[in-house]
Amino acid sequence: MRRINPAWGFLAPALLVIAVFFFLPVAASLLLSFTDFDVYAVADPHSLRLVGLANYIHLLHEPRFWTALGNTFYFVLVGGPLSVAVSLGAALLLDARLTRLKGFFRTVFFLPVVTTLVAVAVVWRYLYHPRYGLLNHLLALAGLGPVDWLGDPRWAMPAIILLAVWKNFGFNMIIFVAGLQSIPERLYEAARMDGAGAWQQLRHVTLPMLAPTFLFVAIITMIGYFQLFAEPYVMTQGGPANRTLSIVLLMYEEGFRWWSMGHAAAIAFVLFAIILGLTLLQLRLRPLQGRA
């Protein structure tokens, strides 16, 4: 009789949970997206029918889907780079040789990351208040505004981006600090001997050496930002005029408010396909980055 490898005993609990409660649902979700699973099927699964690509075709003709897709790309393409830029700036300040109280500043900058998103979204909703909010008050001191941050269709998404940057920059900042600290000091010494100033050292030593960190940060930020949900749910419910309706918020409404799970599954898979495609694209661009 062959003994079973004891390793499987160690793996079984975790793998069982992940297989049954993650991989199985992911596969089932793909199937679900080819069915007309709706509020009637929730009550009686036998009324379920396969409808092929009908859910995906429906999405193509659904204006709210395109709006949500556009809004989500706006959030990712503007908010993502802005977030990474602020993270890098904070990391450079924090890692500078002359900086004192590093631990204090690091803790402060990281604090928003650990806070509960729903709670700070509630707080920011009041900061954004057009009449009583602190933000407009500060703008007024500078002779600007007032801006109806969450009520004006043009400003609602920028307002959500500002909150997201504030909430998230500390996370990538820590990763950048780790990247900065792994750059060998002798590279800077060599650059200084060649007469490179601070700016040239940043341009020709720091940034190229940070390329792998950039790639990692870009990918996790992108994946995270595509899943925008709680900010619009709490602050705007997708409004005004659907301008902050995100893909995940649309999926939530379709799936769990109207129980159109077939539609919702198709939305989820479009999101997955976009994330997968853009992740592979960024990985593919890596060799180019390394050589630059």
Next chain:
Amino acid sequence: MRRAAETVALHAALAAGAALTLVPLVWMVSASFMPAGEASALPPRWLPSAPTLEHYRALFTRLDLARHLANSALLASAVTLIALATNSMAGYAFAKLRFAGRDRLFRLLLAALVIPAQVAMLPLFLLLRELGCINTYWAVVIPGMASIFGIFLFRQHALAIPDAVLDAARIDGAGEFRIYRTLVLFLSAPILVTLGVFTFMGTWNDFMWPLIVLADQRLYTLPVALANLAGEHVQDTELMMAGAVLTVLPVTLLFVCLQRYYLAGIMAGGVKE
């Protein structure tokens, strides 16, 4: 001279950044102690004229927030304890035990990290409904009982445990599970803290999944209860700020106390890729 100017400019920038970062949080705390209506005064006030605890009292008496606090604490603790056990066992196996297909299986798990959690949510909801778990604590606990990221983090750490130490224990006749329980866990205390803090905070702060699976108000976690209150009490700014403080405070304290471990975890995940 130039160096002094640089130092001043550097710290001015850092101080400005720190102030911008802290303003929303400081205002949240300050407004939570203001008498009703004062947070909507013109011009805006920075500090309460007469600090009061009335909103905190209202949260615990009228709005039963203690129940939601207990729900969040219970769920986050349960998920953390279970996930620590499962993830550390699997992570250890991937790092130190030999079995067929180990590396391929690990790569498969890592690749699955790009799958957004939302993709699984719809069938997961139906599955848990079949199991009778929807609208119970189990609906939140079950999907959190293991995580790919947790396995990954523990494996990265366990790779550094010398094989000689494990082999010595085997020669002494210790069984595999005993080696894990006494030796591996003992050597992994720091990473267990890291992983524990990560899991606890992630579960505490999670919003979308508890929102979906908990319909009974009495089961709401703090974030779900707070989002619900925010809809009903839009005008009660000070009350909402007190609720936000209560939601944020436990995880913030946890972070401040254990930040060394927490930040080390992010760096381990980020640099080694």
